[in-house]
Amino acid sequence: MSDELLPIELLPILIVPDAKLRQKCRAVGPGDADMVRALAPRMLATMYKAPGIGLAAPQVGQLLRMAVVDIQKEDQREPLVLVNPEIVAESADTFTREEGCLSLPGQYADVTRPARVKLRYLDLEGTKREIEADGLLSTCIQHELDHLDGVLFVDHLSALKRNMLLRKLAKDMKLRQREAM
Numbered sequence: 586m587s588d589e590l591l592p593i594e595l596l597p598i599l600i601v602p603d604a605k606l607r608q609k610c611r612a613v614g615p616g617d618a619d620m621v622r623a624l625a626p627r628m629l630a631t632m633y634k635a636p637g638i639g640l641a642a643p644q645v646g647q648l649l650r651m652a653v654v655d656i657q658k659e660d661q662r663e664p665l666v667l668v669n670p671e672i673v674a675e676s677a678d679t680f681t682r683e684e685g686c687l688s689l690p691g692q693y694a695d696v697t698r699p700a701r702v703k704l705r706y707l708d709l710e711g712t713k714r715e716i717e718a719d720g721l722l723s724t725c726i727q728h729e730l731d732h733l734d735g736v737l738f739v740d741h742l743s744a745l746k747r748n749m750l751l752r753k754l755a756k757d758m759k760l761r762q763r764e765a766m
């Protein structure tokens with residue numbers, strides 16, 4: 586019997602205003618290797634199921650500098666596991682794109698960020714990697730890295746817009762709870 590055949594247990598995704606979403610995460614160390622290797626496939630499965638294109642460890646309650654990303658379609662999966670990711674360079678020109686977040690279900694807003702970034706990270710084997718990202722991947726990486734510092738996409742909006750969005754989320758979640766009863 587291969588345990589690859591067992592379904593991967595999905596993780597519950599924390600929703601704003603959960604305090605864990607506002608913490609600065611600590612770096613993954615050598616002692617975390619087993620934990621991170623176990624966590625990565627569960628985070629990917631949880632992200633695909635949601636569905637989403639990025640998920641950061643604090644969104645599943647783990648305050649570690651780790652995220653998973655996949656901007657490809659279901660039949661062309663290209664999972665990226667980012668351990669201790671760091672943006673080492675970013676373009677001066679910016680790009681505005683509509684963002685959402687699995688921790689703010691149903692809420693979307695335009696966010697302006699650097700158009701391109703250079704990212705340094707460790708993969709699951711602990712190998713140092715560097716990639717340059719533009720387009721959707723660049724946006725997604727920057728969004729996920731923000732999570733590792735307790736920053737949400739709504740923090741890039743004006744206070745007025747942010748509060749409107751957070752109030753709408755609170756209302757939506759209350760409605761959902763009522764429907765679930």
Ligand code: NI
Binds near residue numbers: 688
């Ligand atoms: Ni997010």
